[in-house]
Amino acid sequence: METTGFERHDHGACIRDGVSAVDARCRELGLQFTPVRRRVLELLLEGHRALGAYDILDRLREEGLGSQPPVAYRALDFLVKHGFAHKIERLNAFVACACPGESHMPAFLICRQCDKVAEAEADMRDGRLGESAAAVGFRIERAVVEAEGLCPSCQGAAA
Amino acid sequence: METTGFERHDHGACIRDGVSAVDARCRELGLQFTPVRRRVLELLLEGHRALGAYDILDRLREEGLGSQPPVAYRALDFLVKHGFAHKIERLNAFVACACPGESHMPAFLICRQCDKVAEAEADMRDGRLGESAAAVGFRIERAVVEAEGLCPSCQGAAA
């Protein structure tokens, strides 16, 4: 289990790699990685932050890539459906996936101060929740796991 | 760790006990358990299902207890704030708390077929997510844990 997002890293590479990984994956799967979809992914990769659909729509509008909600929602649906982005239910917002292509049950660490979001792997079917689900005979298919708190640098800033 | 909601149980008692537990707790804490708040809690306890704010508002309207959204939202905010109910982010809906009064980090098992919701205890600060959060120095304060899948009886029905 690993996390990304709070450590410092080469963020330019982070965007480039994210986009090209998705690009490759789309080629593999025969999916169309259109300009709107690509741009939305770039926007999501820009900060390790969750962006609302309307934030994204505003950016698209500025750039002449579309002006109505369905444009943004369709691109986001595409990205989410294929695992290139995730929806953060707690925030009604979206983040780029930290490891596109790998199938996983993501969990998120959301800083309430700076709004950064890190992605971790946490398959709930193992572990204690999985046990208690199994105990009552519930079969877990998907899970939303969103932890909220303070990231390391905001803890430092508070002190 | 225990769950409730999928086992069969005396549901009449379930509502009565839920309401009176909250009633007692409000008395303890000097909170006003007003008619609207009581009624909303009863509605939430009726099925072990998540109800949307507007579903609740419709019921309140029928009963002459209020007709505008803030009436429902304020009652729900009260119940959630004091731990008598929880919001299911995945569904934008609300459920009564299975063990009001006890402070806890609830997790939910949501059946995608029958919409029933069971509550389990799952403190994310322990376990593997907690470890990986600790590893990057993230301090978890709250967590949304919502597992979706099939409850025992819906698995049976599917077969």
Added chain:
DNA sequence: TCGTGAATTGTGATAATATAACAGAGGGCG
């Protein structure tokens, strides 16, 4: 008991998030 301030409720308006429906554009392929 009464006054006072705080909490609660009533109501209209509006914000924020999300989807439906259908027409048009474009590309691959017979």
Added chain:
DNA sequence: CGCCCTCTGTTATATTATCACAATTCACGA
């Protein structure tokens, strides 16, 4: 070319949630 399929553009609308402010009710001490 003509057909089909996917993607895009656009209007309209649905769903979820909050703001603002007036009216009322309630708790509590004088």
